[in-house]
Amino acid sequence: MIKKIYFTSIFILIVGILALLPVTAYGHGGGRPQLFREPAGPYLVSVWSLPDPMTVGEVNLVVLVTGNQEGAVDNYILDADIDISLRRGLSTVETRATHDQATNNLFYESYFDIDRAGTWNVNVTVNGPAGEGTASFSMDVLDEGGTSINWLFYGGIGVGILVIVGLIWQFMTEEEEV
Amino acid sequence: MDPVTIRLLTSWELRPVLFLLLLFMATLYTLGWQRLRVQRRSRRLARPWRLIFYWLAIIFIIVSLMSPIEVLSGDLFFMHMIQHLLLTMFAAPLLMLANPLPFLLWGLPRKLRRRFGRILSRLLNQKSRFRQAARSSTTPAIVWLIMLSTLWIWHDTRMYELALRREWAHDLEHFTFFASAALYWWLVTGAGPRIHKNMSYFGKVGYLLAGIPSTFILGVAIAFAASPLYPYYETRPRLLNLTVMDDQTIGGIIMWVAGSMMYVLAAVAVIGVWMVEQERRQQLRMRGQRPETRDERPEMEDL
Numbered sequence: 001m002i003k004k005i006y007f008t009s010i011f012i013l014i015v016g017i018l019a020l021l022p023v024t025a026y027g028h029g030g031g032r033p034q035l036f037r038e039p040a041g042p043y044l045v046s047v048w049s050l051p052d053p054m055t056v057g058e059v060n061l062v063v064l065v066t067g068n069q070e071g072a073v074d075n076y077i078l079d080a081d082i083d084i085s086l087r088r089g090l091s092t093v094e095t096r097a098t099h100d101q102a103t104n105n106l107f108y109e110s111y112f113d114i115d116r117a118g119t120w121n122v123n124v125t126v127n128g129p130a131g132e133g134t135a136s137f138s139m140d141v142l143d144e145g146g147t148s149i150n151w152l153f154y155g156g157i158g159v160g161i162l163v164i165v166g167l168i169w170q171f172m173t174e175e176e177e178v
Numbered sequence: 179m180d181p182v183t184i185r186l187l188t189s190w191e192l193r194p195v196l197f198l199l200l201l202f203m204a205t206l207y208t209l210g211w212q213r214l215r216v217q218r219r220s221r222r223l224a225r226p227w228r229l230i231f232y233w234l235a236i237i238f239i240i241v242s243l244m245s246p247i248e249v250l251s252g253d254l255f256f257m258h259m260i261q262h263l264l265l266t267m268f269a270a271p272l273l274m275l276a277n278p279l280p281f282l283l284w285g286l287p288r289k290l291r292r293r294f295g296r297i298l299s300r301l302l303n304q305k306s307r308f309r310q311a312a313r314s315s316t317t318p319a320i321v322w323l324i325m326l327s328t329l330w331i332w333h334d335t336r337m338y339e340l341a342l343r344r345e346w347a348h349d350l351e352h353f354t355f356f357a358s359a360a361l362y363w364w365l366v367t368g369a370g371p372r373i374h375k376n377m378s379y380f381g382k383v384g385y386l387l388a389g390i391p392s393t394f395i396l397g398v399a400i401a402f403a404a405s406p407l408y409p410y411y412e413t414r415p416r417l418l419n420l421t422v423m424d425d426q427t428i429g430g431i432i433m434w435v436a437g438s439m440m441y442v443l444a445a446v447a448v449i450g451v452w453m454v455e456q457e458r459r460q461q462l463r464m465r466g467q468r469p470e471t472r473d474e475r476p477e478m479e480d481l
Binding site: 030033036046074076078099102103104168 | 181188249
């Protein structure tokens with residue numbers, strides 16, 4: 001009986017947490033800034049990278065291109081081709097950032113895999129109505145399997161659930177004894 | 179419409195899992211509402227406005243977490259403030275006004291409902307220690323303090339920066355904002371489970387007005403800050419051509435004016451309901467009928 005109550009309590013709590021989950025879900029950071037308004041021919045290029053810190057596996061580069069006019073109102077370049085190439089020794093990754101992959105449609109984004117840790121040199125080439133320009137930066141990629149703080153967060157929630165369930169169980173069994 | 183605006187308005191972050199979960203909860207509530215609506219005893223509980231409020235709350239959650247407001251909240255401080263306002267001042271009170279517990283319970287299959295009902299009645303009966311513990315840890319003063327400290331702690335520069343840079347912290351921020359707001363509005367609306375004494379109308383108005391300093395003081399402090407409080411935004415593109423300081427000032431004003439205004443509006447609404455209630459009671463007395471007390475209301479309303 002107590003076992004039944006215990007598991008039902010867990011179920012109730014999970015449903016309760018799921019009910020609140022919609023509000024907690026998916027906060028998104030903007031990523032690590034790699035370039036910020038860096039001149040690239042007739043453009044200014046900004047690039048952010050995710051995850052932060054960057055690890056081997058799937059990575060995400062977010063690119064914003066504006067016109068290179070000093071003091072002018074930002075002029076978003078929305079119809080450019082953005083080619084990204086990454087090099088580390090003999091390893092090369094070529095990818096294209098597009099609006100289709102972006103959450104914010106003013107940006108261009110690209111998701112791709114990096115299979116080796118180390119320092120990668122990245123070239124971002126913008127080919128748009130005003131011509132072509134390239135901006136570069138290097139970024140460090142760490143080995144997979146580093147400590148992920150998300151596990152701490154979700155582990156904390158798990159422990160919290162267990163504590164609450166344990167308390168509820170205690171309250172219930174005490175009342176049964178009464 | 180210019181292409182930039184079109185791009186911004188079409189920047190939705192659709193999340194199938196979240197959307198399905200919200201749809202599931204809304205369906206469960208609607209089913210429960212229908213079941214209670216057809217029963218004579220609980221007809222008064224299942225009023226149409228509750229269903230409308232629940233769905234509105236769901237819509238506000240969707241808008242704040244999936245629309246361009248969410249997409250832009252990472253780049254613009256004032257959008258982040260609007261997002262928090264929608265969650266805490268619109269979604270949370272509407273959800274509590276909809277009194278979700280009995281409806282969600284009645285949306286469940288009979289066997290499951292009875293099982294949960296038994297557990298809830300065991301946990302929440304008058305003599306239960308759990309009820310006593312929950313009641314003493316959620317007094318209006320404690321809940322007010324929880325809400326205020328949650329809001330202020332997360333707007334500390336380091337905590338806010340952490341939330342913007344780390345996804346888990348951002349999740350935690352939204353969770354604590356919503357949970358503390360839900361607690362606050364739970365006491366005001368008297369939604370189930372009803373473990374507290376029913377707050378008087380006068381008490382509700384006072385409690386709502388006591389909420390104002392939480393957003394007022396913080397909003398003013400942010401709006402009149404002499405320098406950027408959150409360096410993160412200096413590394414973000416200046417969308418809508420707002421400088422970091424303009425963005426911060428607008429965000430502060432939103433929290434100060436709109437945030438405080440919501441408490442005032444809620445207090446005015448409570449006064450309105452209070453007056454209508456007084457008039458109804460007076461009419462009943464004039465007809466020689468005795469107005470019912472809270473204890474005489476249908477049992478389900480107290481769940």
